[in-house]
Structures are given as structure tokens and as C-alpha cells.
Amino acid sequence: MKYQNLQKNDSKIFEAIINEEKRQFFGVELIASENYVSESVLEAMGSILTNKYSEGYVNARYYAGNKFIDEIETIAIERAKKIFGVKFVNVQPYSGSPANLAVHFALLNSGDKTLGMNLSAGGHLTHGYKVSFSGKYYKSENYGVDKNGFIDMDEVREIAKAHSPKLIWAGFSAYSRILDWKSFREIADEVGAFLVADISHIAGLIAGGVYPSPVNFVDCITTTTHKTLRGPRGAMILTNNEEISKKIDKAVFPGLQGGPHNHTTAGIAVALGEVLEPNWKNYAEQIVKNSRTFAESLKKKNYEIVSGGTDNHLFLVDMIKSRGISGGEAEKILENFGITLNKNSIPNETRKPTDPSGVRIGTPAITTRGLKEKDVQKIAEFFDLAIQNPKNQNLKNEIADFMKDFEIPGIKI
Numbered sequence: 001m002k003y004q005n006l007q008k009n010d011s012k013i014f015e016a017i018i019n020e021e022k023r024q025f026f027g028v029e030l031i032a033s034e035n036y037v038s039e040s041v042l043e044a045m046g047s048i049l050t051n052k053y054s055e056g057y058v059n060a061r062y063y064a065g066n067k068f069i070d071e072i073e074t075i076a077i078e079r080a081k082k083i084f085g086v087k088f089v090n091v092q093p094y095s096g097s098p099a100n101l102a103v104h105f106a107l108l109n110s111g112d113k114t115l116g117m118n119l120s121a122g123g124h125l126t127h128g129y130k131v132s133f134s135g136k137y138y139k140s141e142n143y144g145v146d147k148n149g150f151i152d153m154d155e156v157r158e159i160a161k162a163h164s165p166k167l168i169w170a171g172f173s174a175y176s177r178i179l180d181w182k183s184f185r186e187i188a189d190e191v192g193a194f195l196v197a198d199i200s201h202i203a204g205l206i207a208g209g210v211y212p213s214p215v216n217f218v219d220c221i222t223t224t225t226h227k228t229l230r231g232p233r234g235a236m237i238l239t240n241n242e243e244i245s246k247k248i249d250k251a252v253f254p255g256l257q258g259g260p261h262n263h264t265t266a267g268i269a270v271a272l273g274e275v276l277e278p279n280w281k282n283y284a285e286q287i288v289k290n291s292r293t294f295a296e297s298l299k300k301k302n303y304e305i306v307s308g309g310t311d312n313h314l315f316l317v318d319m320i321k322s323r324g325i326s327g328g329e330a331e332k333i334l335e336n337f338g339i340t341l342n343k344n345s346i347p348n349e350t351r352k353p354t355d356p357s358g359v360r361i362g363t364p365a366i367t368t369r370g371l372k373e374k375d376v377q378k379i380a381e382f383f384d385l386a387i388q389n390p391k392n393q394n395l396k397n398e399i400a401d402f403m404k405d406f407e408i409p410g411i412k413i
């Protein structure tokens, strides 16, 4: 049986894990940054690779005994190169935020100017938000979205020209449209800035060919490995520029980190192997189909979708406009029914970030479970029924009953 040692030796942690398995199994996971890894990824991550210290890089380690770690890290790098069409990859960043810190550390001096997407418009903390290192140690300016919820590249250009950043971030955590990589490149060239794409959310879609790749337009790319890419929690930095790659490697180690998490590296390698399978394209396509279907179903029920729809795996719903409740209230109501999503600011937000107007909905996780368009329509119905009547006694069981037909790798209830 799985976890037999834990059960015997640490029953508290064992029980919490079992409860979390049930929560995942009977619930509907709509958090756009989450996914379910395969059992192969779980096995790699749960392996003895965690025992090994490997400071440094392949064939240049500070400790002995890294023959097999080198093999594993090389496989991860080679697979990433193949998937994204790049020459240089660093697979060691502990997660997305440290990867973005490494890019700052590699390409900038503290106090240099940056330009990134506003957090409340869908950007990420590490692209210059004031409480993050990226906003504290760098002078960051930001761009937002227009009243329809789209990035206005003329506005980006104006701000870039007025501010002259040394680095521009293109990437998001909560934007449902296609980024215009080419225009970002032109703007970066006009002001002499580095252009970095943070594809954390969309890496799996890019790999599946359903979202345009930034690779030919940017100086480097950062991505998490645990979102649409469906690997373990981790990150990668990719580039075709040798000089930049050297700076990135130095920034990651010894600049910011010590020993790499080898069990994670192995999990990343396995996940990237799955991305290279022919059916990955179908998965990526289905994520977007499900996202579009979900947004359309809610629209039919008179929910207000930011920007009117979606081109990727996520979208935002303005709950205040739709039903007169905040994003925070909606999040809480839905959690009681086992529907997990997150409250989210909407463009030109008027409420505070702790209780904004919207919620963010994403389909990578439910798509991994095998839900198709007609199932997603059902989820949209559950969503609406829960919001309509938060006291609906039967609904939670009905939802759990519906979800138990869709398996999650590694969970047997």
C-alpha cells in the first residue's frame, strides 16, 4: 500500500495527505496555475535523488558522485531544448519567482528600470510589483489593459518611451488573450531594452502549438514547470543567446541558489518527456476548447467575462457585475461545494486586492482529468447553481458524484 511507512510513523502527516487526496478527487480544480502530475512524475519526485548534493552544472560539480545526476539534468535540458527550440536551458531554479529573480540578477543592476504588466491587470508579482524584490530593488513601471480588457501595444510603447526601461517583461498570470510578441520586440528595440517572456502559465500550450511561441522575439524566457506544463514545482530559464545564458547560469548558481533539487529535475525531465509525446497536442487543444466552452456557458447565464472570452486556458469573471457579490465571496461559496478557484482583480479594479471584483477560472487541471466540452458545461451549471443558492444541500454531493468518474494520477479512493 502507498504511504505505509508514513501511516505507521507519522500518522498526522499521513492523515493530512489522505484528506488532501480526497479533496482533490471529489472537488473541481479550477485554479488556473494548478494541474495533476502523472504517476511517473510522482515516482521521480519521491525518489532518493533528493539525497544528493550537486552544486554546479553538468560535468562541473562541487561534489563527487554526480554521474547519474548529470545524466538526469542533461536529459531534462535536451528535452526542453527540443520542445521550445532553444540552445540553452537552465533547469535549476527552485520555482518561478526565483527564476525571475535570477533574470533580474543576471541582466540588471539594482535600481535599474523595468517595465511589466500591472498585477491588477493580470501581471505577476515578480514583474515589478511594489512589495516584491522586483519592485523594491528595481524602479519598475507597468502597463495595463484597455477598458475592454486587452493590452494596448500603443500604450506599452508610450510608457516604454517615457520610462526607458532596461528590461521589459511580457507575461501574465491572469490574462486570457494572445500576447503580441512581435510588437513587444519592436518596442524593446526602440528603447534598447531586454525583452523577457515569462511563459509560466502558457508553456504547455506553447509546447502543444496552440499559443504562439515567443522564442524568436525575446532575449530569454522563464517558465514554471508545474502549471500547464504538468511537471513538478520548479522552473526553467531558456535562451538562444550564449552570452545571456552564461549570465543566467551564474545568477542561478552561485548567485542565488545552492544545490539543485535533483528529484525535481528528474520530475521535470519526465514531464518534458510526456510533453514530447504526440498526444500532448490533443491535451493542449482540449484545455483551450474547455476554457472557451466554460466562458461561453457562463456568458449564456449572463455572467460578465473580462474581455468577452478567452484564447487560452483561463478567463476572468466579473462577479460584482454578474451577480453583485465580490470575488472573495464567490470563492468562499464555491469552496464549500468543492469548487476551487481564486478571487482575482479585474482590469481597472475599484476594490481592494484582498477582496477584488473577479474570480479566475482555468481548465488545465480538469482537462488532465479527462473532462470534455459537455462535462465543462455541467461544471459551469454547478458553478451557477452554487452561486444562486449557497445553501443548496444536495449540490456538494452531486458535484462529488460527478467528479469521481474522472481519475487523478496517483490517487486511489
Ligand SMILES: *Cc1c(COP(=O)(O)O)cnc(C)c1O
Binding pocket: 033, 095, 096, 097, 098, 100, 123, 124, 126, 171, 172, 173, 198, 199, 200, 201, 224, 234
Ligand atoms: C506562477 C508564476 C510565477 C511564479 O511561480 P512560483 O513557482 O509560484 O514562484 C512567475 N511568473 C508568472 C507569470 C507566474 O504565473
